Amino acid sequence: MEQITVCIVEDNYDILQALEQIIMMSDGYKLLGSFTSAEDAIVGLPILHPNVVLMDINLGKMNGIECVKAIKPLHPEILFMMCTVYEEDEKIFEALAAGANGYILKKTAPAKMLEAIRELYEGGAPMSSQIARKVVNAFQKPHSAQIDSLSNREAEILEYLAKGLLYKEIAAHLNIAQETVRKHVYHIYEKLHVNNRVEAVNKYFGR
Amino acid sequence: MEQITVCIVEDNYDILQALEQIIMMSDGYKLLGSFTSAEDAIVGLPILHPNVVLMDINLGKMNGIECVKAIKPLHPEILFMMCTVYEEDEKIFEALAAGANGYILKKTAPAKMLEAIRELYEGGAPMSSQIARKVVNAFQKPHSAQIDSLSNREAEILEYLAKGLLYKEIAAHLNIAQETVRKHVYHIYEKLHVNNRVEAVNKYFGR
DNA sequence: TCTTCAATACCATTTTCGTGGTAATAAATT
DNA sequence: AATTTATTACCACGAAAATGGTATTGAAGA
Numbered sequence: 120m121e122q123i124t125v126c127i128v129e130d131n132y133d134i135l136q137a138l139e140q141i142i143m144m145s146d147g148y149k150l151l152g153s154f155t156s157a158e159d160a161i162v163g164l165p166i167l168h169p170n171v172v173l174m175d176i177n178l179g180k181m182n183g184i185e186c187v188k189a190i191k192p193l194h195p196e197i198l199f200m201m202c203t204v205y206e207e208d209e210k211i212f213e214a215l216a217a218g219a220n221g222y223i224l225k226k227t228a229p230a231k232m233l234e235a236i237r238e239l240y241e242g243g244a245p246m247s248s249q250i251a252r253k254v255v256n257a258f259q260k261p262h263s264a265q266i267d268s269l270s271n272r273e274a275e276i277l278e279y280l281a282k283g284l285l286y287k288e289i290a291a292h293l294n295i296a297q298e299t300v301r302k303h304v305y306h307i308y309e310k311l312h313v314n315n316r317v318e319a320v321n322k323y324f325g326r
Numbered sequence: 327m328e329q330i331t332v333c334i335v336e337d338n339y340d341i342l343q344a345l346e347q348i349i350m351m352s353d354g355y356k357l358l359g360s361f362t363s364a365e366d367a368i369v370g371l372p373i374l375h376p377n378v379v380l381m382d383i384n385l386g387k388m389n390g391i392e393c394v395k396a397i398k399p400l401h402p403e404i405l406f407m408m409c410t411v412y413e414e415d416e417k418i419f420e421a422l423a424a425g426a427n428g429y430i431l432k433k434t435a436p437a438k439m440l441e442a443i444r445e446l447y448e449g450g451a452p453m454s455s456q457i458a459r460k461v462v463n464a465f466q467k468p469h470s471a472q473i474d475s476l477s478n479r480e481a482e483i484l485e486y487l488a489k490g491l492l493y494k495e496i497a498a499h500l501n502i503a504q505e506t507v508r509k510h511v512y513h514i515y516e517k518l519h520v521n522n523r524v525e526a527v528n529k530y531f532g533r
Numbered sequence: 534t535c536t537t538c539a540a541t542a543c544c545a546t547t548t549t550c551g552t553g554g555t556a557a558t559a560a561a562t563t
Numbered sequence: 564a565a566t567t568t569a570t571t572a573c574c575a576c577g578a579a580a581a582t583g584g585t586a587t588t589g590a591a592g593a
Contacts, residue, residue, distance in 0.1 A: 192469065212465065215462055215465040215466070216465050216466060216467060218466055219462075220459070220462060221462075238455055241455065242455055242456055242459055243455025243456070243458055243459055244455065244458035244459040244461070244462040245455075245458075246458070246462075247450075248445055248448065248449055248450025248451065248452075249449055249450070251450055251451035251452075251453070251458065252427070252449055252450055252451040254451070254461060254462065254465070255422055255426075255427060255428075255451040255461065257465075258419065258422040258423050258461070258464075259422070259423060259425055260423055262399070270568085270569060270570085271569090272569070272570065272571095273569090280524070281524070281528075282524070282528075283520070283522055283523075283524035283525035283528060285522075285548095285549070285550095286549075286550075287549090295570085295571070295572085296571075296572055296573080298571090298572060298573060298574085299570075299571055299572060299573095301550080301551085302570090302571080302572080302573095303570085303571095304550085304551085305551075305552070305553080306569095308551080308552095313490070314551075314552095315490055315492075315550085315551080315579090316490075316523070316524055316550080316551095317487070317488070317489070317490035317523055317524060317527055318490035320524055320527070321488075321489075321490060324531075477538085477539060477540080478539090479539075479540065480539090492578095492579070492580095493579075493580075494579090502540085502541070502542085503541075503542055503543080505541090505542055505543060505544085506540075506541050506542060506543095508580080508581085509540085509541080509542080509543095510540080510541095511580085511581085512581075512582075512583080513539095515581080515582095521581075521582090522549090522580080522581080523580080523581095534593100535592100535593085536591100536592080536593075537590100537591085537592075537593090538589105538590085538591080538592095539588100539589090539590080539591095540587100540588085540589090540590105541586100541587080541588075541589105542585100542586080542587085542588105543584105543585085543586085544583105544584080544585085545582100545583090545584085546581100546582080546583090547580105547581080547582080548579105548580080548581070548582090549578105549579085549580070549581080550577105550578080550579070550580080551576105551577090551578070551579085552575100552576085552577085552578095553574105553575095553576095554573105554574085554575090555572100555573085555574085556571100556572080556573090557570100557571080557572085558569100558570085558571080559568100559569085559570085559571105560567100560568085560569080560570100561566100561567080561568075561569095562565100562566080562567070562568090563564100563565080563566070563567090
């Protein structure tokens with residue numbers, strides 16, 4: 120089994136020591152080093168470049184998410200596992216958007232923790248069932264009552280609007296007059312309570 | 327342990343029989359019925375309303391994703407586990423967007439299959455490591471070379487464009503002349519190789 | 534030092550969009 | 564039978580956006 124190199128970023132000394140013990144005592148895992156602040160990690164992680172980083176979210180000044188955001192674009196090969204005490208909804212999505220690859224709770228049992236690190240290393244995205252469901256749910260297009268109120272034709276035209284087509288282009292696609300497209304759009308805006316294209320498209324994408 | 331009620335939608339008779347056997351022979355799971363077409367399932371599933379549906383993606387005329395799309399909005403409490411032979415990228419996201427809750431491969435071992443069904447029932451979103459990574463990656467804002475080429479000010483203005491603000495509103499926010507905003511936008515379009523707002527915003531959101 | 538780039542600002546022109554009115558037809562609903 | 568809704572179409576006006584040119588300033592780089 121290949122050795123997985125690991126770094127830890129954690130500002131609570133007791134928790135850090137416990138994590139270090141788990142990694143060091145386990146075959147197949149090698150602790151390269153630890154950091155107690157995001158600032159130190161930004162400097163040190165690119166030098167040590169481990170396979171996996173266990174990143175605490177709530178650090179001192181700069182939090183773990185900011186830290187990932189700073190490092191990940193420059194070193195996409197480094198895998199980040201976010202560690203927190205609670206499953207905070209917003210933090211999860213923020214972390215994933217920042218480039219985190221996994222998300223586990225600190226209370227996770229040592230064996231599970233090691234398993235998750237390996238899963239991450241092997242191309243997975245370890246996270247609890249509850250988090251996975253939230254992530255999957257985020258994919259569901261939230262079809263609001265407003266969107267539902269659109270007629271078939273209007274919904275069709277909104278799709279074209281979302282692609283950035285001009286009215287004349289939409290008209291050509293649908294074989295109707297540009298003026299008719301214009302009128303449909305007018306009604307779409309009324310139903311969605313917006314007054315320009317981008318706002319309508321944002322509603323279409325559930326934002 | 328509570329009984330989990332299950333229905334299967336699968337048009338291959340051999341595979342269907344195998345799945346039925348697995349469910350029927352296992353404690354804690356109860357097979358309510360099976361369907362061999364999406365059309366039949368749309369009629370029958372709401373009547374049987376199982377906890378979990380094993381849904382084949384490649385059915386005859388109407389595929390499994392269309393089927394989920396038809397039923398899920400009316401019965402969000404029914405959980406859908408998509409089953410396919412291969413991990414087809416586009417299908418995964420299409421299925422999740424349609425309202426699927428889990429995504430596993432048909433070759434999955436019976437024990438794992440049952441475990442996944444229970445995980446689904448208990449609020450999880452079972453899927454393979456590879457799929458989970460793809461789903462998580464989809465959250466990462468894909469910052470293209472084009473987006474990176476924008477200056478700070480331009481990126482800032484693109485954010486406002488994405489919200490649907492008028493030039494004059496953006497100008498007011500930034501305390502600069504509307505004409506200056508206009509010029510920034512002109513450069514943004516050049517760098518992103520687009521010629522209207524919606525296309526620029528789509529690049530911003532990685533579409 | 535010279536050059537390039539980012540940010541600012543102003544101008545002119547054309548195209549597209551947003552607003553709102555009228556109206557015919559067919560389909561669905563009351 | 565009467566009414567509403569969806570789809571189509573045309574018109575007119577003003578607002579906003581898109582194209583492209585000029586120009587100044589300051590900062591960063593060659």
